[in-house]
Amino acid sequence: MKGSFKLGLLVTIAAGSTIMMGVANSQDSLPAGVTSIKVATPYKGSPLDEIISGWHFRASETQSLQQDDFDNPGYLWVDKGESLWNTVDGEAGKSCASCHNEAAKSMKGVGAEMPKWDAKLKRPLTMEQRINSCRTNNMKAKAWKWEADQMLSMTAFVRNQSRGMPVNVQVDGPMKAWAEKGKEVYYTRVGQLDMSCANCHEANYGKHIRADHLSQGQSNGFPTYRLKWQKLGSLHRRFKGCMKNIRAVPYKRGSDEFVAMEIYLAHRGKGLQVETPAVRN
Amino acid sequence: MAGKPKPRVKAPKTASKGEVVNIKTLISHKMETGLRKNKKTGEKIPRNIINKFVAKFDGEEVFSVDIDPAISANPYFQFSMKAEKSGEFEFAWISDNGDTYSKKSKLTVK
Amino acid sequence: MKFYTRRESLVLGGAAVAALTLPGVAAFAKSEDAQATMAKFTGGKTASEGKIELKMPEIAENGNTVPLTISVDSPMTKDDYVKRVIVISEGNPRPEVATFNFTPRSGIAEASTRMRLAKTQNVVAVAEMSDGSFRMVKRQVKVTIGGCGG
Secondary structure: OHHHHHHHOOOOEOOOOOOOOOEOOOOOOOOOOOOOOEEOOOOOOOOOOOEEOHHHHOEHHHHHOOOOOOOOOOHHHHHHHHHHHOOOEOOOOEOHHHHHOOHHHHOOOOHHHOOEEEOOOOEEEOHHHHHHHHHHHHOOOOOOOOOOHHHHHHHHHHHHOOOOOEOOOOOOHHHHHHHHHHHHHHHOOEOOOOEOHHHHHOOOOOOEEOOEEOOOOOOOOOOEEEOOOOEEEOHHHHHHHHHHHOOOOOOOOOOHHHHHHHHHHHHHOOOOEOOOOEEEO | OOOOOOEEEEOOOEEOOOOEEEEEEEEOOOOEOOOOEOOOOOOEOOOEOEEEEEEEEOOEEEEEEEEOOOEOOOOEEEEEEEOOOOEEEEEEEEEOOOOEEEEEEEEEEO | OOOOOHHHHHHHHHHHHHHHHOOOOOOHHHHHHHHHHHHHHHOOOOEEEOOEEEEOOOEEOOOOOEEEEEEEOOOOOOOOOEEEEEEEEOOOOOOEEEEEEEOHHHOOEEEEEEEOOOOOEEEEEEEEEOOOOEEEEEEEEEEOOOOOOO
16 A cells, blocks of 8 residues: 555555465466467577466456457457458459468468568568558558558458467577667666666566556557556557556557567567467456 | 457357257457537437347347446447257347348258 | 655555545545445445355456456346446546456356556445345456556
């Protein structure tokens, strides 16, 4: 009580709070479509002793929304993505399926390795950027906005084809500089509260921030249905939210800073299984 | 969710006579309460919710819900029906703006 | 006029919060609205407790989507069934949440949905039986405030 009045800030981390208030954490229950929510032996050089999906930190009623694909409201977008996959759009008269045929085969594993290096553009592309590159170049269709319903539906649908597969993003070769830039963004203190991602998600995960249970801030479930948003949202939207909370001026969706962060964050979660569409609070 | 609301239904295709079957439904809808204000203009955002859900079997109402704005976005309903004969489910969602969304599903009773 | 030190006003603040959660003090107006909604539903009849269940989490992680299951003990025959169940909130801007209309064809009187809770409060479910009697159940759900701006 006393602590929560401290300076009137939202960021008081409950001292020594490891009580699992309303958090199930039952080891025997898992989200639908995955076989594990942890990587017990992280990759060499990982700053984490154990890599844990955000699912673990949620209350049982939130977890239950992701234990059954029908109960999961994120599937409203996956369904829509599937119909968009087969819908002709643009002057070239093509749909995604015209070139990529069955997503279940052609897109399997793709979402686990994004963002990926694009040799032509000489830069990494996120799933959103890759989709728009396809739309504008091959379909001669209009690009979708980052947070547009169609974009969320398509990214959710494509990434869902990799559900249960381990996240494995390239961070060497041409991707090295981007991963390093992402790491720099991750550890740089910003905003009026002078905090970095690491202050909450590395140093204090598992503890409470007011009544909220801090996760490791992993990205394996995105796009994610957030109860707060009452809809599906992109990873970059979540980044923006976090930055606003620490009273920083957020970068833009699709900015190089956020793309770099996405690469580094995916690497931090290397080996975690894709859960898209996850449900979080 | 922008665009036309899309219903999802999970209902069994077959059942034995007298069996109580479980039905789950979900529809994409913002469920705008009418109490929120537009942050930029300060004007109230008009209420637009799904105000009624009806489940019929062969034209006869089995279950329905009168809905208020306190029901969450993307409304979810789970309920049951005793299967007596083969027939067709018809589910309908009615919104404040008069639009009705519906979905059908056949049930064979053995 | 008395001036409070910052420490004292914090204590007072705490007391005010405590008062809000006491029944019959500040929360009374809302509970009154809820009672009016209930009276309208029952036509002023008294509802008995028992043989009706309202399943909700004790602590809701996010007030936007709180799962809820109501179930009423009834044979659900043509002669003896649950007609409808209303769900009422004591702490939302409006008391009405939803009314579930059952028929003997429902088989069992059980339904689930997800609701919004503006804050920690009581949720009430009242069932109207085919014989004209009423049953009710009430339970408190605590709504937590997220660390990152709610």
